[in-house]
Amino acid sequence: MKKQDHWTAFWKQGHTTTFGDFFKEGYRGAIGQWLVDQQEQWPKTGTLLDIGCGNCGLLTGLLASNSRLDYIGLDPAEIAINEHANNFLMTRSNNVSLVTGRGAEETGLADVAVDVAVSVFGFEYSDTNAAAEELARVLKPRAPFSFLLHHSDSVVTRMSGRALAEYQEEDVKAVLAALHTISERAERVALAELKNDAAAEVARLQLNDLASRYLGQRSQDDTNVTMFEFMTSALRFFQIVKKPLQERLAFISDLQMEYDHYCARFRQMISVAADETAVHQLLEHFVKLGFEVKAPQALMDERGLLAWEISGRKLAG
Ligand SMILES: C[S@@+](CC[C@H](N)C(=O)[O-])C[C@H]1O[C@@H](n2cnc3c(N)ncnc32)[C@H](O)[C@@H]1O
Structure with missing residues (x-):
């Protein structure tokens, strides 16, 4: 890129x-x-x-x-x-x-x-x-x-450093993988059956855990803004879960790309x-x-x- x-x-x-x-x-x-x-x-x-x-x-x-x-x-x-x-x-x-x-x-x-x-x-x-x-x-x-x-x-350089430090790569990867799993399972079983599908349910529970960690933060001071925004965007997946596979895959890949760009821009800002x-x-x-x-x-x-x-x-x- x-x-x-x-x-x-x-x-x-x-x-x-x-x-x-x-x-x-x-x-x-x-x-x-x-x-x-x-x-x-x-x-x-x-x-x-x-x-x-x-x-x-x-x-x-x-x-x-x-x-x-x-x-x-x-x-x-x-x-x-x-x-x-x-x-x-x-x-x-x-x-x-x-x-x-x-x-x-x-x-x-x-x-x-x-x-x-x-x-x-x-x-x-x-x-x-x-x-x-x-x-x-x-x-x-x-x-x-x-x-x-x-x-x-x-302030700008410090804010950029904070945004990068807040970005939790492992959790981002876990969210993207969970969305892929749900999307893939939704292709195989009827939507109404999704909650009875073991793999989809494991992925959904994992998303729930991460959502409560990042969206249920207690005070403004310890809010991880970057991950709050990432989780908020990721959960919009459930608004399109009934759409065709191609649309679901595009959503996941856009989400991933948006955060790749986000980190790259902050890294550049700090380096210059x-x-x-x-x-x-x-x-x-x-x-x-x-x-x-x-x-x-x-x-x-x-x-x-x-x-x-x-x-x-x-x-x-
Ligand atoms: C932090 S943004 C600032 C944009 C704008 N001046 C502003 O204040 O909103 C940095 C900009 O520099 C541009 N840029 C990157 N490499 C450049 C280069 N070699 N020459 C000129 N601009 C460059 C980027 O594409 C980006 O749009």
């Missing part, structure tokens, strides 16, 4: 940003304010490149602030413009285009085609040295860039998060390539550290 497939699966579910409930309609709070502040330093017209754009949450923010910038969203995954941005676009004349199937290392854009580059947790997923070189090629002289990068100590040394090394590379850079800042919100904030501009000559 390709790296971008994990993100394609996520964006196809229609999310606007990676942070679900926190930023349902785009960026708010500290990230929203960061975007407003950055815009004050950017040109007011021209072309903005959003690196690792996902479903274009950043475009929503731009349009909400009446920006006149044209927008290119770039992402190796299959992505789409979210509905909030699309609603804005009905009454706006900004040119908007998407480049999918390409990463920041090789954008396919023309030399000096871009007036401002921005990225919210996208740039760091690339080979950042190669992507910085590509950025130097596509940016116009004096054009600014503003990036938020995953911070190794951020930068500590102070890494972020300084990256900025040194930018300087070698002819950028002027500001000192990195830690972006905070009321929950704590959110991201590294890096910015600068390509020098004139």
Whole structure:
């Protein structure tokens, strides 16, 4: 499976940003304010490149602030413009285009085609040295860039670590195997007979045990959210147990794939998060390539550290 497939699966579910409930309609709070502040330093017209754009949450923010910038969203995954941005676009004349199937290392854009580059947790997923070189090629002289990068100590990185730690692989495998057994037995005996079928009954009891472990959790503090959600999804199988075999098998395989993607995305997030040394090394590379850079800042919100904030501009000559 390709790296971008994990993100394609996520964006196809229609999310606007990676942070679900926190930023349902785009960026708010500290990230929203960061975007407003950055815009004050950017040109007011021209072309903005959003690196690792996902479903274009950043475009929503731009349009909400009446920006006149044209927008290119770039992402190796299959992505789409979210509905909030699309609603804005009905009454706006900004040119908007998407480049999918390409990463920041090789954008396919023309030399000096871009007036401002921005990225919210996208740039760091690339080979950042190669992507910085590509950025130097596509940016116009004096054009600014503003990036938020995953911070190794951020709330997001900690939440990703927690989600991965909560994932109980053995129990997930047991649930999938039990669903397969019930599905297979349902093919052999009439549905009404299923509860008298020994193998189906063992599988059902096993599911019951796991359901009461993960769905009957006592307090919010010790709730295993990942497994709560997994079990909730798995039990929807009983809504389709009377459907044809093919549909039941598709349900089980989608469930398995969803959780494979889920873990892979969290692993990626953690692996690309930068500590102070890494972020300084990256900025040194930018300087070698002819950028002027500001000192990195830690972006905070009321929950704590959110991201590294890096910015600068390509020098004139
Ligand atoms: C954490 S998501 C952020 C998406 C979006 N900017 C947001 O804030 O909602 C990271 C994105 O980076 C993309 N990505 C992965 N590798 C990349 C690369 N080499 N170049 C650019 N983007 C990449 C992923 O496909 C994914 O959509």
